[in-house]
Amino acid sequence: MLDIYVAFTPRHAYHLAKAGQKDVVLLEKSELTAGSTYHTVVGSHQPGSIRVTSIPVRVDELKYKMARTHRHPTTQWLITPEKIKELCPLLNMDKIIELDYGHIDPYALTMALAAGARMYGAQIYKPSPVSGLTPSSDGKWDVQTPHGIIRANRIVNATGIWDREVGQLIGFEHPTIPVKALKTELPVIRDLEGSYYLRQERDGMLFEPYEREEKMVLQDSWVTNGVPPGLSEFESDLDCIMDHVEMAMEMVPVLKNAGIINIVSGPITYTPDLLPMVGPHQGARNHWTAISFGYEVIHAGGIGKFLSDWIVTGEPPYDLIECDPNRYGKWTTVPYMCAKARESYGFNNVVGYSKEERFVGRPTHRITGCLPVLPRPSFRRTNWFGPVGRESNLVMEKVEVVDLTPFGKLMVKGKDSQKRLDRLFANIMPKVGLINISHMLTPTRRVYTEVTNTQLAPGEFLLIAVPDQNCTASGNTHKHLKTSHTLRSSGQVDSVDISNVTKDIGVLAMAVAGPKTRDVLQKLTQEDMSGSRVVDAGFKFLHCKPLQLAGIDLRAIRISYTGEFGWELYLPQKDMAAVYQAVMEAGQHEGINNFGTRAHTHTHTRTLMRYGLTFFFFYQMNCDTNPLEAGLDYFINLNKPADFIGKTALQEIKAKGLKRKLSYITIRTLSTRPGSTASIFLQYLQPSYRKAYKEPGICSVGQRVEVEMLGRKYPAMVV
Ligand SMILES: Cc1cc2nc3c(=O)[nH]c(=O)nc-3n(C[C@H](O)[C@H](O)[C@H](O)COP(=O)(O)OP(=O)(O)OC[C@H]3O[C@@H](n4cnc5c(N)ncnc54)[C@H](O)[C@@H]3O)c2cc1C
Incomplete structure (x- = not known):
């Protein structure tokens, strides 16, 4: 039985074979480095690297990043302009500031990894294009190659710009889009404002720009028609990168008198958020992806080891949820993918703030209101500081409403449901009509996800999984999908039915300070909502009840994710607007308003502190x-x-x-x-x-x- 790898560069074969896995096979359709790797710059030195900037906010960004990387053994320093001049006399010192990396030859790296993989026992077949992938009922795969069919325990798709085509062999539509990348060997430092880097290449300089959003070229026809056969390189297009060339000439004046020796222009695939898709893919057992890398040469070693550790030990060595291949869903349409990839590529080298908001893909669909302006990001106090404080205070003092539909929702039923959930969750399962918070752990005790569990009827559970920061209003969140994936792959064949109801059920969460939620909801229902802020008379804390509110049947959960007093209401999406309207009208006298997820987090923490x-x-x-x-x-x-x-x-x-x-x-x-x-x-x-x-x-x-x-x-x- 083989553990095989489908396609690509040998990073995964090397790490799997090194980890002692037997029968690792790498299938490459033509030659190693035949894909994007071929177009990447060559060279292998460790001269160090300097990031230069001319704007003050970059200094905050660099300090922020350096502080975050203190946990890791990285060698980096903030250096003065004088030191920069000493290290790189070619620079025009009217421009300013600091640090970073070395560089590596992608060809040599690929061949070294291939040699290492062979040394540890992996086999490499080339040319060996994979033309078919057939799953069998026992979770194994029949991989069709020119050398015959290979039966494999698991496969990893790492086929670069061909990732969509290989994904389509088993019915996946990976949301990845090839982008035309340009590189020009000019006589030339990472200039963040100029969005390019320059480095010495033999007697010349190598220049690589990251085009602006409006100038980059998307190969969107490849999404529908596939990668054209015999692809080598694109026509060069200097106009597209001229702004960057001019900025480089200003930064390094000797470039003005230099000639161009060679221009390289090749494809790279990107996802809408520019991060790769790495890990097990939901919807097919034993199928892993390692695709859509914008910078795979630099990431090769780390990603190969990460994936190999995950495959060998059964859990990821650390969290890379942002690269989860299951973060995209049917909502990732081609127009969305193109617009978002363009925006994300355009953000290469812009200042990277924590918790910043992006523009494309808005407005998101939601029932409740939200801030009319997007938060302005900053490393210091931002423009959302005031509004979030006001919202948070209203939650504490009056009554506010937020649409929490993006929370992932799963229904789990069947004779063995409790048994399965008991195995997966570290807390006991709640009794019928009750709720609790529980965590799924990894085998080595780390937290996989947090879930709110409710037993609606004997053996019938509603699981509410927390949304990730990157969630969309469609409700497909990373963590939710991970939850579902774990559930599906966790047990033997047992009698458990799991359905994803994220899109069907809306969540209108109400939170208040004081008795005002009670007052508002009581106007809309016959159910006894009485009690004080801390003592429930009718509807008790951590209970779930069916309720008729404004004539609409829904399920109310008395927990409140804000940490403050309140209910969460679960109801069909189609009824959300009507219930929201009714609640808002009923709450006029109490001063009801909307609040957002930042106030939500803020309020939660304030409450925790209080207790x-x-x-x-x-x-x-x-x-x-x-x-x-x-x-x-x-x-x-x-x-x-x-x-x-x-x-x-x-x-x-x-x-x-x-x-x-x-x-x-x-x-x-x-x-x-x-x-x-x-x-x-x-x-x-x-x-x-x-x-x-x-x-x-x-x-x-x-x-x-x-x-x-x-x-x-x-x-x-x-x-
Ligand atoms: C101009 C340019 C400059 C770049 N600069 C940098 C840089 O400075 N730093 C950096 O880190 N990255 C850079 N990149 C990006 C980097 O090149 C890519 O991220 C990296 O090469 C991707 O490697 P990969 O192994 O995922 O894909 P690829 O190199 O595309 O390899 C995929 C392999 O899969 C094989 N394959 C496809 N289909 C099949 C099949 N059906 N069966 C068998 N085999 C198959 C292909 O033949 C190919 O060899 C640059 C890219 C370009 C184009």
Whole structure:
């Protein structure tokens, strides 16, 4: 039985074979480096690299990125213009600033990986185009090659610009679009504002620009017609990159007198968000993808190892959810794909803010209102600071509404449903009519995802999976799909029916401070909603009930994802507008309004703090999180009889003691907003608060620590 790799460069074969996997086969349709790799620049030196910039916000960006990479052993420095001049005398020093990388020959890299793969026992067949992929009922694959059919345990599609065609062999439509990339060997540093890099290539300079959004050329006809046979290179088009050439001449004046030796223009595939699709693909067992790399030469080693570790150990070595191949769905239409890829490519080298909003693909479909202007990104206080604070306060004091439809929703039924869920979740499953929060863990005890579970009827569960930051209003979220994937692939054949109802069910979440939600909802239903802010008389906390609201049948869950008092209402999408209208009209007297997801997160954290709780939630949790370190003990039931995934590993870790712990710290600064996922700027609780992991020895209240933000160290204290 073979573990085979379909196509591409040998990075995956090398790492799998090195990890001791037997029978690794690499199938290459023509020659190694025949794809995009062929067009990538050559050269293999480690001269270091300097990023230069002429705008002040870049300094914040670079400091921000450097602070984030302190966790890793990277060699990088902020250097002065004088040092730059010393290292690179060709530069025009009217332009300014700093750091980074080396470079590598893609041909040599590919051949070295191939030699390494062979050394560890992998076989390479070329030319060997794969023309058919047939799944069998036992989860294996028949791979059709000119040498006959190979039966394989699993396959990895890593076919570069041909990824769509190979995907289509099994009915996938990967949302990847080839882009024409230009490179010009001119006599020439990474100029971020000029959006190009230059480096010495033998006696000359090599110049690679990243064209502007409006100038880049999309090969959209390839999406429908396939990659043309015999493709080598595109015609050169200097006009397309002339702006960048002129900026390079200004930065490096000697270029003005240099001649062009060679122009290389080849295709690269991009996804709408420019990130590759790496991992197991939902919808086909044992089918993995490693496609659509904009920068695979530099990413080859890391991605090969990442995927190999995942295949060999059964879980990813760290979280790369942003590269999940299942993040796209039927909503990824060709026009969306082209428009979004164009925008994302155009953002190559623009300032990269944390939590920034992009423009294309809007307005998203939602029932409730939202801010009329997009937030302006900043490394400091932004224009959403005020509005989010006001929204958050209204949630705490009055009654507000948010459309949370993007939350993933799954129905799980069947005779074995409870058994299956008990194996997958670290918390007990709730009794009929009740709700709880639970986590799916990986075998080595890291958090896979957080889910709100409700047992609607005996053996019938509604699972609400948190949306990722990148979710769309269509409701197909990474985490939701991962959840569904895990469910499907987790068990033996048992009697469990899982359906994705994300698109069918809307979520209107109501949150309030004080008794005002009760007042508003009571006007619309016969159900007893009475009680105070903290004591429920009729509809109790963590209960779920069918309800008629404004004449519409729905399901109400008394939990409130805001952390504040409130209900979530689950109802068919078609009824959302009517229920929203009714709620808004009923709440006029109470001063009802809309709020957004940023206020949602903010309110959640304020509530947790009020109750002295510190834990991660929503998108803050991922495969890099240990639930005990992240304060999730309350939701982990190590005493439950079922042997849930990750239980043994957690018990071992608990016995050994934790290496770090999450706690709150206060920092005395009003202006900076660090972008880590754990940070929330609680503006009405001065000074500002953040969550931070620390060694257990420095977690006690009153402990003084320092926090680095944008290159400056601030005094902070554990609270
Ligand atoms: C001009 C240019 C400049 C670039 N500059 C850089 C840079 O500076 N740094 C960087 O990191 N990246 C750069 N890139 C991007 C980089 O080249 C690509 O990300 C990388 O080469 C992609 O590698 P890959 O293995 O995924 O795909 P490819 O190199 O395209 O390999 C895919 C392989 O699959 C094979 N194949 C296809 N279909 C089948 C089939 N049915 N059966 C068997 N085999 C099949 C093909 O023959 C091919 O060899 C550049 C690209 C271009 C075009």
